[in-house]
Amino acid sequence: MLTLKNTKLTVKINPKGAELTHIIDNKTGQDFIWNGEEWAKHAPILFPAIGRSTEDEYLLDGKLYPMQQHGFATDYDFELLEQRTDFIKLLLKDNPETYQSFPFHFEFIVIYKLEDNALNLTFEVKNLTEKSMSFALGFHPAFNLPGKFEDYQIRFATNDKVLKTFDIVKNPFPYRSGKLTTFAQSVSEFSLDRQMFAAGLVIFDNKIDQIKLSSVLTDYAVSLEMTDFPYLCLWTKEDMTLPYLCIEPFSGLPDIINQKQELLEKEGNHVLTANEAATYKVKLTFDN
Numbered sequence: 353m354l355t356l357k358n359t360k361l362t363v364k365i366n367p368k369g370a371e372l373t374h375i376i377d378n379k380t381g382q383d384f385i386w387n388g389e390e391w392a393k394h395a396p397i398l399f400p401a402i403g404r405s406t407e408d409e410y411l412l413d414g415k416l417y418p419m420q421q422h423g424f425a426t427d428y429d430f431e432l433l434e435q436r437t438d439f440i441k442l443l444l445k446d447n448p449e450t451y452q453s454f455p456f457h458f459e460f461i462v463i464y465k466l467e468d469n470a471l472n473l474t475f476e477v478k479n480l481t482e483k484s485m486s487f488a489l490g491f492h493p494a495f496n497l498p499g500k501f502e503d504y505q506i507r508f509a510t511n512d513k514v515l516k517t518f519d520i521v522k523n524p525f526p527y528r529s530g531k532l533t534t535f536a537q538s539v540s541e542f543s544l545d546r547q548m549f550a551a552g553l554v555i556f557d558n559k560i561d562q563i564k565l566s567s568v569l570t571d572y573a574v575s576l577e578m579t580d581f582p583y584l585c586l587w588t589k590e591d592m593t594l595p596y597l598c599i600e601p602f603s604g605l606p607d608i609i610n611q612k613q614e615l616l617e618k619e620g621n622h623v624l625t626a627n628e629a630a631t632y633k634v635k636l637t638f639d640n
Contacts, residue, residue, distance in 0.1 A: 358438050360469040361638065369426035370442045370462040371396055372493060375471060377640045384574060384638055386494035386596040391589060397462065397475075398490030399425040400454050402620075403606025404525045410607075411614045418453045421525070422490070430462065438466040446480075456485040473634040479624035486621045488604020490585070491634055494596045495565060495574050497544075501595060503569050506586070507541045509562035515539055516557045518605065526552040527609035543568075544597065546588070553587040555602065560584045563599055570640075576601070577635040583620065601634055 353373070356363040364374035372395035375384040385394050401410075401423040409416050428450075430442035444460040451457075457480040465472045479485040497504055508515075515535035518528045535556070537548075548554060563584065566573040578584065581601035588597050605620035607613055616623060622630055 354432070354435065354440055356438055356440060356464060356466050356471075358466045358468070361466060361471065363464065363466060363471060365440060365442075365464060366394075367429045367432065367442065369396060369428070370430040370444070371426065372464070372471075375636070375638065377638065380640050382496075382498070382572075382640045384495055384640075386496050386594075388594060388596070390592060390594050391494065391596075393492070393494065395491070395493035396422065396426045398422040398488065398492055398602075398604075399460060399477075400487035400489070402488040402490045402602055402604040404527070406527075406607045406610060406612050409612065410618075411612055412455065412616070414614075416612075417455065417615075420453075422492075423488070424450055424453065425460065433461075440464045454487075456481045456483075458485065458487075469639065470635055470637040473636070475632040475634075476629060477622075477624065478629040479626060482626045484616060484623050484625050486615045486618060486623045488602070488618075488621050489632060490600055490602045490604060491581075492598055492600045493636075494598045497567075497595045497597060498572065499567065499569065499595075501544055501546060501588075501593070501597075504544045504565060504567055504597070505541060506544065507564045507566070508539060508558075508560050509564075510539060510558055510560045512558045513539060518555045518557060520551045520553060520555070521609050522552060523609055526606060528555075528606055530608045530611075532557055546590075546593065549586075549588055549590045552590050553585050555583055555585045555605065557583065565597060565599060573639040574599075575635075575637040577633075577637075580632040581634075601632075603632060 578601040583602035585600035
């Protein structure tokens with residue numbers, strides 16, 4: 353396990369999947385990241401797919417390729433390129449296994465940097481193939497919610513007056529129906545309610561630059577800046593009453609149900625031309 357530390361926070365990162373596993377407030381001992389057994393993940397990085405592909409397959413130039421749920425980045429140990437007390441830089445490159453399901457040469461860099469009570473993340477994807485490469489990228493952190501789920505609220509920073517969400521159907525895994533619906537809550541602020549997750553994940557089709565999760569009873573607060581990501585997903589396990597909420601910046605979307613996707617044309621995906629790179633930044637700020 354890799355460790356970052358400053359006067360405010362201690363951060364643990366698993367080289368496998370470059371996954372964030374702990375963010376601990378040094379003063380109170382509060383761990384902001386979920387570590388329960390009921391859901392064995394913490395903050396997986398989704399690449400090069402988000403969600404489950406129809407029949408676990410997609411099309412590229414008419415040829416079928418296998419793709420597991422959320423891609424394969426979580427399966428591999430990232431190479432440690434650089435480490436300081438408050439900084440870690442990790443790398444995943446394509447290999448013969450990844451090439452069987454994702455026939456591209458690429459570099460995927462993940463950087464974590466502590467700054468006071470904030471953790472800055474940078475994701476960089478570079479296409480090393482002499483043809484266009486299409487991918488999705490998602491960050492899937494689960495935040496602990498001490499106390500009651502309903503004692504927490506969400507506040508968005510967005511210029512949109514109406515929140516729109518992608519209609520989700522379960523079959524049994526969540527897919528998009530292809531339709532949009534109007535979110536019932538107000539744009540600026542709303543309390544968490546497990547009923548809003550009855551159909552599973554909630555994906556907003558809005559430009560949301562910042563989201564704040566806070567308690568109405570304590571000083572607990574997590575703010576997430578995500579200006580480089582076009583979509584935001586909220587999720588907690590709909591069939592269990594677990595004390596966490598996932599706040600997930602998405603660049604990409606799950607499949608539409610029963611539609612085999614042609615990768616270079618898939619809605620929401622990012623397409624890089626030969627030798628082009630894309631950078632995404634996220635900033636997590638913690639109060640407790």
